[in-house]
Amino acid sequence: MNSVLWFHAPVILFFCLWVYALPGPCFNVSLMDFMETDTQRQLRDLMRKFATKTMLPQIDQDEREERFRPEWIRALGDLGLTGIVVSEDDGGAGLGYQEYISALEELAQVSAGYAISVAVTGLAQLILSRFGSQSQKSQWIRALAEGRAIGAFSLSEAGSGSDAASLRTTATRDGDFYVLHGTKQWVTQGDSADLILVMARTGGPGPLGISTFILEKGIPGFRLGKREKKMGCQVSHTMELVLDQVRIPAENRVGAEGDGFKVAMTALDSGRITIAAVALGVARGALDVAVRHAQHREQFGKPIGEFQGVSFLLADMAVQLKAAQLLVRHAASLRDQGAAFTQEAAMAKLFATDMAMKVTTDAVQVLGGSGYTQEFPVERWMREAKVLQIVEGTNQIQRLVIGKRLLEPLV
Ligand code: CAA
Numbered sequence: 239m240n241s242v243l244w245f246h247a248p249v250i251l252f253f254c255l256w257v258y259a260l261p262g263p264c265f266n267v268s269l270m271d272f273m274e275t276d277t278q279r280q281l282r283d284l285m286r287k288f289a290t291k292t293m294l295p296q297i298d299q300d301e302r303e304e305r306f307r308p309e310w311i312r313a314l315g316d317l318g319l320t321g322i323v324v325s326e327d328d329g330g331a332g333l334g335y336q337e338y339i340s341a342l343e344e345l346a347q348v349s350a351g352y353a354i355s356v357a358v359t360g361l362a363q364l365i366l367s368r369f370g371s372q373s374q375k376s377q378w379i380r381a382l383a384e385g386r387a388i389g390a391f392s393l394s395e396a397g398s399g400s401d402a403a404s405l406r407t408t409a410t411r412d413g414d415f416y417v418l419h420g421t422k423q424w425v426t427q428g429d430s431a432d433l434i435l436v437m438a439r440t441g442g443p444g445p446l447g448i449s450t451f452i453l454e455k456g457i458p459g460f461r462l463g464k465r466e467k468k469m470g471c472q473v474s475h476t477m478e479l480v481l482d483q484v485r486i487p488a489e490n491r492v493g494a495e496g497d498g499f500k501v502a503m504t505a506l507d508s509g510r511i512t513i514a515a516v517a518l519g520v521a522r523g524a525l526d527v528a529v530r531h532a533q534h535r536e537q538f539g540k541p542i543g544e545f546q547g548v549s550f551l552l553a554d555m556a557v558q559l560k561a562a563q564l565l566v567r568h569a570a571s572l573r574d575q576g577a578a579f580t581q582e583a584a585m586a587k588l589f590a591t592d593m594a595m596k597v598t599t600d601a602v603q604v605l606g607g608s609g610y611t612q613e614f615p616v617e618r619w620m621r622e623a624k625v626l627q628i629v630e631g632t633n634q635i636q637r638l639v640i641g642k643r644l645l646e647p648l649v
Contacts, residue, residue, distance in 0.1 A: 273567060277333065278340040284317055285341045289348035297349050297473070301618065304465075304472040308388060308430055310352065311359070315385015319345075320356055324363050329380035334574035335508070339515035339566055346519025350622035351474035353519060354629070355388070357512035358426045361505045362389025365435050365450065369493040369501050374452060378433060390431035391509075392422045392453075392479060393502050399424070400635050402437075403445040403499055407481060409438035409491075416440070416451065416491065418484040421463065426629075428477030429462050431455065435505075436481070437498045448498035452490040459484035470621030507580045508573065509630045510587035514566045517587075517594035517626045518559070524594075524601035524619045525555050531605050548604060555597045562590040581643040588636035591626040598623045 274282070293310065300307070314320050322338045324330025331337070338360070346353035363382045366374055381387035398405040407420025418438050428434060434453045441447030453460060463478030493501050529552055532543030542548045569586040572579040598620035602609035609616050627633050 274340060275336075278337050281319070281322070281333075281337050282340045282344045285319055285344040286347075288314065288317060288319070289345050289352075293348050293352065298612070298618075301351070301472045304475070306351075306355070306427070306430055306473050306475055311355065311388055312385045314356065315383070320359060320385040321363065321383025323360070324367065324379060324383040328367065328375065328383055330363075330383040335511055335570035336567065336574055339511065339518075339570050342512055342515040343519040343522065346516040346622075347523040349473060350516050350520050350619075350626070351471040353516045354471060354474050354513075355427055357509060357516065358391055359387075359389040360512060361391040361509050362431075362433065362435050364508055365391075365492060365501055365505050368504065369450070369497070371489065371492075373489065374492065378452075381432070387432040388427055388430050390425055390428050390434040391502075391505065392425045392428065392434050392436045394424045395421065396423050400632060402502065403448065404443075405437060405439060405448065407436070407438040409440045409449060409451060411440070411488070412485070414488050415485050416488060418451065418453070418459075418481045418486060420481055422479040422481070424466070425477045425479050426474055428479050429465065429475050434479070435492065435501075436479075437502050438481075440495050440498075445499035446496050448502075449495050450492040450498040450501045451486060452492060453481075453484070453486065454490075457484055457486065469624065470618065471625055506630055507583050510583040510636070511566065511569050511573065511579075513626055513630045514562070514569070514583075514586040514590035517590040517623065518563055518566060520619045520623050520626070521555075521559050521562070521590075521594040521597040524598040524616050525552070525559055527614060527616055528552060528555065528601040528604040531608075535605075542604075551600050551604060555600055558593045558597060562586075562593040565589050581640055584631075584636040584639040587630070588633045588640070591623070592633060594623040594626055595620075 292313065311320060318331050319341055321330030322333050322341060323335060326332040342353050342357060345356065359382055363379060366379050378387065382389050393402050393405070395405050395407060407418065407422060409416040409418050418436065420438065422436065425434065432455050436451050436453045437448050438451060439447050440449040459482045461480050463480045466476040468476060532548050532552060533541055535542050543552070566586045569579050569582040572582055598616060601616040602620055605614055605616055608614055611617070
């Protein structure tokens, strides 16, 4: 067995390098080209160049070692890729979500973990630009847009995940300060973030008793709790945050007292489009590798792609991916036009992440035994796809959001 593997090792290695060194998708379906503008294509190319040259050779080892590299976020910032939707006045590119999703999709093909990292910093940018005071904006937005600062978003707690409005961390007013106390959970990059947008309770129970605060790194009383051991996206650390009587200036409150739940929901509407874009990237990578494999792997005297059992599987994967791309682009375009998009964002997130789970699982199937090994990226994409069905609202919550809006009375 070992000698067989050893014999095939150079072939396997060559195949992996060949697949990874790709300049773009290999399959014969024009998935996005018909809709993308030159700017979107340029952003995609820029992201692909950085991700394949700098990240790809290192990413598998970093995943194993759970190593996050803030310098890559800075490098993405230098390329203008961390502030795509931030206004030019604030140091961003002043573009829209359609450009943002093109770039995120591309990054996710190499690392869903870094794509999520960029998207979560995007949540912080969005909250500050939409609800922040002038001084909060001038202190943070340019730094976040340029990749010189990393942002995080902290809503969930052990007892309040899907039922976000039941959170228990308190923020008690004390003169010109608030004192924050409680434990937050599932905070993406809570350990590397320079600022964390924290939701805490300033009033009575339910959504109207919640406010949003800027928590800065290193403030007394704030410490990191456990780091979750996860099945995928290990470069992106998921943290527990312990707030032990943390005293923060009242001017760190973002928006009015009691607006925190709306702030969080507004940010998540947009965040769900970005998670859907990450799902597109993961699925596209998996389909790409599966198609190549089906073209070159021979069994029973011919490439396995010539068997309908395989080609039909690939056809279904491509159809699902294309449908998801259209849904995600539609949600992004509504957002860019300033139209309501809550329901479409939930639809895009639900469909694209379920699609990514299915497509990556089927890609493992097409590669057979090889697909289950770490020689090929498809098993990693399959693990990464799983979390996308959970983060920024489980897909059950997306159905709730969609169903609620469907049943709203017409006005
Ligand atoms: N935009 C603006 N306001 C909104 C809104 C939206 N999309 N959705 C709801 N609201 C407002 C409502 O209008 C309502 O205010 P009014 O009473 O003034 O009208 C208020 O918020 C309460 O709304 P609901 O009654 O609908 O609230 P609910 O308690 O039933 O919750 C929910 C709705 C959709 C289930 C919500 O709790 C939810 O989205 N849960 C999932 C939370 C989630 O996605 N968590 C993941 C966080 S990501 C993370 O933590 C990881 C990370 O690092 C990024």
